[in-house]
Amino acid sequence: MTITFEVIHKDIGGRVGKVKVGSKTVRTPALLPVVNPHLPLITPREMQEMGVEALITNAYIFNRSTEFRDKALAEGLHAVLDFDGVIMTDSGSFQLSVYGEVEVSNEETLAFQQAIGSEIIVPLDIPTPPGTDRETARQELAVTLERMREGQALFPDANLAGPVQGGIYTDLRREAAAAVQDLGFTFCPIGAVVPLMESYRYKELVQVVLAAKSGLSPGTCVHLFGAGHPAMLALAVAMGCDFFDSAAYALFAREGRYITTHGTLKVDELAELPCACRVCRSHTAEELKRSPERERLLALHNLHVTLAEIARIRQAVQDGTLWELVDERCRSHPRLLAGYRELLRHAEELEPADRVSKRRFFYRGSESCRRTEVLRYHQTIPRISLGGRVLISFDGKEVPGFDTVLGFKPPFGPYPTGLAETFPVGQSEIPDWDEAMVRSGCAGIRSLMAGHPESWFAVRCGPAWAPVVAEEVPGAEVQREQV
Numbered sequence: 466m467t468i469t470f471e472v473i474h475k476d477i478g479g480r481v482g483k484v485k486v487g488s489k490t491v492r493t494p495a496l497l498p499v500v501n502p503h504l505p506l507i508t509p510r511e512m513q514e515m516g517v518e519a520l521i522t523n524a525y526i527f528n529r530s531t532e533f534r535d536k537a538l539a540e541g542l543h544a545v546l547d548f549d550g551v552i553m554t555d556s557g558s559f560q561l562s563v564y565g566e567v568e569v570s571n572e573e574t575l576a577f578q579q580a581i582g583s584e585i586i587v588p589l590d591i592p593t594p595p596g597t598d599r600e601t602a603r604q605e606l607a608v609t610l611e612r613m614r615e616g617q618a619l620f621p622d623a624n625l626a627g628p629v630q631g632g633i634y635t636d637l638r639r640e641a642a643a644a645v646q647d648l649g650f651t652f653c654p655i656g657a658v659v660p661l662m663e664s665y666r667y668k669e670l671v672q673v674v675l676a677a678k679s680g681l682s683p684g685t686c687v688h689l690f691g692a693g694h695p696a697m698l699a700l701a702v703a704m705g706c707d708f709f710d711s712a713a714y715a716l717f718a719r720e721g722r723y724i725t726t727h728g729t730l731k732v733d734e735l736a737e738l739p740c741a742c743r744v745c746r747s748h749t750a751e752e753l754k755r756s757p758e759r760e761r762l763l764a765l766h767n768l769h770v771t772l773a774e775i776a777r778i779r780q781a782v783q784d785g786t787l788w789e790l791v792d793e794r795c796r797s798h799p800r801l802l803a804g805y806r807e808l809l810r811h812a813e814e815l816e817p818a819d820r821v822s823k824r825r826f827f828y829r830g831s832e833s834c835r836r837t838e839v840l841r842y843h844q845t846i847p848r849i850s851l852g853g854r855v856l857i858s859f860d861g862k863e864v865p866g867f868d869t870v871l872g873f874k875p876p877f878g879p880y881p882t883g884l885a886e887t888f889p890v891g892q893s894e895i896p897d898w899d900e901a902m903v904r905s906g907c908a909g910i911r912s913l914m915a916g917h918p919e920s921w922f923a924v925r926c927g928p929a930w931a932p933v934v935a936e937e938v939p940g941a942e943v944q945r946e947q948v
């Protein structure tokens with residue numbers, strides 16, 4: 466296989482990188498617009514001018530239309546679509562999940578995808594829907610894996626994608642991912658998540674994706690099949706997804722829906738077009754609603770917004786501010802917030818991949834206390850060296866009678882003055898202290914104490930925090946600050 470993935474920047478589980486497919490390069494995270502050859506609202510050439518480096522189209526649709534099939538076989542997909550970026554094709558599995566069966570075999574679709582010049586081809590995997598019982602999910606997964614093996618045996622030189630299925634069962638997802646990895650796949654889509662996203666089951670989405678990720682090697686490029694709403698992309702990138710494909714820009718346009726990063730609006734209810742894209746700046750809301758080109762203009766806006774969000778995410782990964790972006794995006798819907806909180810519950814799994822230094826840490830409420838940077842700080846703080854009598858001073862003032870005096874910065878906790886300017890203590894923007902962050906800082910004191918059973922500890926704080934400290938750090942003496 467000639468798909469290679471180079472990671473350039475990391476943040477949480479997310480990465481900015483380059484995928485090389487043959488001689489072509491796609492920057493990641495990447496959004497592959499779904500192109501329906503029957504109704505191209507936006508032409509692939511226009512997409513390329515908007516910065517699209519790869520797209521996806523459905524081989525099944527090409528195969529079912531005599532006109533398109535013959536043309537694609539004769540001229541190749543790139544000529545038919547007039548696009549010279551990377552073209553990935555899907556097999557017909559999505560139709561399988563919607564209609565129950567398809568008139569194509571695994572071998573046929575793979576041969577056809579190859580014959581029309583697709584650069585990333587997908588076997589006929591079985592997308593197991595969320596309601597499926599465990600035994601059926603296991604059997605379907607076995608079929609999917611067998612079809613991948615068949616694909617490898619029949620087309621050893623193809624750029625074959627290795628879909629990870631397993632339904633809602635996290636152990637199956639993990640097993641599936643490990644099996645796909647063992648087969649040598651370097652490009653792995655995570656499948657059957659569309660029904661979860663359609664019903665806003667983001668908590669389960671996070672569970673399923675993280676389970677799949679746990680079975681994959683960090684060097685594998687991960688595609689989240691059918692995901693592309695800009696409100697959830699930051700969350701998906703934070704989990705370590707690199708490729709997305711979405712028809713949402715076109716499907717929503719058909720229904721008169723205007724995509725924003727914090728949800729979808731009905732264009733008929735808009736008095737203003739709150740967006741910086743070309744369409745929105747050259748039309749009033751009334752003009753857009755009444756335009757004979759309304760569907761196409763909406764699709765253009767929707768795609769612009771989605772691509773801009775991808776750019777914003779790449780910048781955030783580069784700056785180390787992805788947690789802030791995830792936090793902001795996930796507050797737009799309670800079910801997304803549930804997904805974000807689920808991600809935070811997995812901070813221990815995410816921490817090892819996260820980068821060491823970031824541009825800043827903005828505290829945005831109690832969720833921030835469970836971020837990877839706080840966890841890592843609590844894991845490393847016991848390693849600092851201490852004297853016998855240690856004071857942790859909330860207001861930073863030194864008092865005599867101690868061998869070591871440390872400052873205190875919530876939600877991290879105690880810090881030596883030498884670390885006051887370094888990440889995360891130095892680059893963190895903390896508003897007025899609240900109870901959640903002080904409790905989190907106290908957890909930092911506890912881990913410091915656990916690493917230094919030989920030392921004696923006192924914490925000096927104002928009267929407001931004394932009860933919290935006494936409760937959270939029972940082994941330390943609480944001393945009142947003098948006012």
Ligand code: GUN
Binds near residue numbers: 556557559587655
């Ligand atoms: N598109 C959306 N979900 C899926 C999936 O699970 N498999 C395939 N092949 N395509 C999809």
Ligand code: ZN
Binds near residue numbers: 742
């Ligand atoms: Zn716009």
